[in-house]
Amino acid sequence: MTYCVALTTAEGLVFASDSRTNAGVDYVTTFSKMHILTPADDRVFVLLSAGNLATTQEVLNRVNRDLEHNATTPNLSNVEYLFEAADYIGKISHAVQSDRGPALQASGVSADTTLILGGQIAGHDPGLYQIYPQGNYFAATEETPFLQIGENKYGKPILDRISRATPSLADGARLLLVSLDATSRSNAAVGPPFEVAMIARNACAVGNYFKLEADDPWLKNLQKEWNQGITNAFFALPRFSWEQSPVSVVGS
Amino acid sequence: MTYCVALTTAEGLVFASDSRTNAGVDYVTTFSKMHILTPADDRVFVLLSAGNLATTQEVLNRVNRDLEHNATTPNLSNVEYLFEAADYIGKISHAVQSDRGPALQASGVSADTTLILGGQIAGHDPGLYQIYPQGNYFAATEETPFLQIGENKYGKPILDRISRATPSLADGARLLLVSLDATSRSNAAVGPPFEVAMIARNACAVGNYFKLEADDPWLKNLQKEWNQGITNAFFALPRFSWEQSPVSVVGS
Structure with missing residues (x-):
């Protein structure tokens, strides 16, 4: 299992992820699910992943190969807008899953991976995108400033309460950590080490x-x-109306 | 959707349930999911239900019919142990689902209902049982004193934190209400009215x-x-070590 969460605030972006990976309860390992990419000086990306580990690694391998060998086709170093980066990653993710899906489905395993891509390209606002296994994507907004992938329910109530009241990156980091804490308490397949990354607005x-x-x-x-x-x-x-007030309780 | 939760404490039992029922998001109605049964002076039962509404109502109809017409076969008024009550309800629930399942499955609908049965029969300890759609069941314990059915994840972190520290029935009722509150904030298919019932130990x-x-x-x-x-x-x-102390921040 996995839990990754990201938050957009006025000050910038915050990302957090657990590191527990399991192929059944009898094979639990530690893999980072946070991938920081700085393919050019004017841009930074953080990619969080939940799903098939081999799919995620192959997505990253293809992304890095494009940076080395395919400078003229769309890649993370030359896209103009953040949504184009999400679109590019989504297409690669869907292609990997299409390649691997049939063999995995025959074994009853899913090739799916769900991703969060956040970052900033100079001259544009920072942003967060959730990328579905099918390659489509949507952005976080002021109204719903957080995105979650993986085991998202246990850690959502505190995000619902606090996420719109966290102006600072530090408050945002604390919020994502307590959301991770709630999740790892309730689901043993989510656990430390916890990784946290922050991107201040316009720092790229x-x-x-x-x-x-x-x-x-x-x-x-x-x-x-x-x-x-x-x-x-x-x-x-508050007490119920039918409860005795604490001061009126006398020893028996 | 549904969220029902029950807690056993040293003082007795507490039950809470939401009342929102939906057949798709375009047909949302209000039905109680808490059923109080007092078939004899020496016993009390509370049944919470999550799943197919028609199945749940048919289970209750058969339970009540047995009380009126089948006094010599096992029913809620004559079972000796609480586990026998759980076993009896589980068998009826499974029988109803077996009757209705094929027709419902042909329409892509589940006949399943999952139940929590709690209560006390005089001379025995109070207890809580979770009854699966297949009719089998297990009891809450001191180590895990709460049971949840329906949309159980959003409201679980607070139960994990507090449930073993709630000696009083009133604290237990507050705990179940804040667990319901977290759930209804995060899932629009869970909502008020909220029902709460308490059974003090040995009150029956x-x-x-x-x-x-x-x-x-x-x-x-x-x-x-x-x-x-x-x-x-x-x-x-606590602040991060790299955060400025609030008192050191000066106006710009």
Whole structure:
């Protein structure tokens, strides 16, 4: 399983991903699902992936081969708009799946991969696109500023509550980490290390990237404080009218 | 869609359910998914249902018919153990689905219903059972004191955090309501009115039942306070080491 999430804020873009990969519960491994691409000085891309690992790696191999050998056809170094980058990646992803699909389907395995592509090309706004296995795509908006792929449900409620109130990249990074935390608590197939990358608006580069292992002291403290904060908020909720007020309870 | 959840605590049992039913997004209606059964003075049952509405109603119709006409065969008024009640309901549910399944499958519709049966028979501990469409069942435990059916993912993280720390029935009711709140915010097919029922240990009766409509002032206040509490907890989370301390930020 996988959980990747990205957020667009006024300050720029934030990306986060887990690293747990499993082919059945008896083969659990660690693979990065965050791929940072800087094919030219005027642009930066972050690609998050959820789905068939071989498909995702082949997409990246073809993308990098195009950068080395196909300078005159569309590739990540020469597309003008971010949507063209999403379109280009979507076409490659669909082509890989078309190549591999029949053999995999015969074994009851899906070749699908779902991707989030975010970044900025100088002169244009930063943006986030979700790319479906079929190659089509849509962009995040101010109204719905986050995109999720993989195991998306456990971590969505906190995004629904907070995502439009996170003006800073740091708040955005904390938000994606607590969304990852909720998901990894509820689904054992999602787990650390967690990767986080941030792209400040108009920087056209990843300004901050870090990887948090399961035993990272800062991550453990964040998880502890978040759990305590939620627990405190829960036990401070309004009483029912039929409950005794705490001060009226006397020892028996 | 549906979301029903039940919790066992030292004080007894708590049940909660939404009431939104949909046959496609263009036919959304309100049906209770909480069924309280008190077939004898020494016992109480609450049945929560998620799945095919006609199947669920037919299960209840057969259960009630057995109470009126089949006093000598197993029914809810004469079973000795709670697991026998779960077994009885499971057999009826499976029989209804076997009757209706072929015709429904031909139309691409599932006859499945998944149930939670909770309650107490005097002289035995209270308990909660989840009953699968196939008629088999398992009980909640101290280690995992909650059961969920229907749209279970959005509301699970808060149960994972809090469920083992809720000694009182009132805390349990609040917990199930905030779990319902998270679910209905993220999935429009889950919605109020929310029903809540509580069975105190050894009472063998529902001691408290209430239904909260979407515009109920107490529910709206709970939702507001919970959202504010979570938001406050979020913005109080530890800073990253590379963040400026708030006091060092000066106006530009």
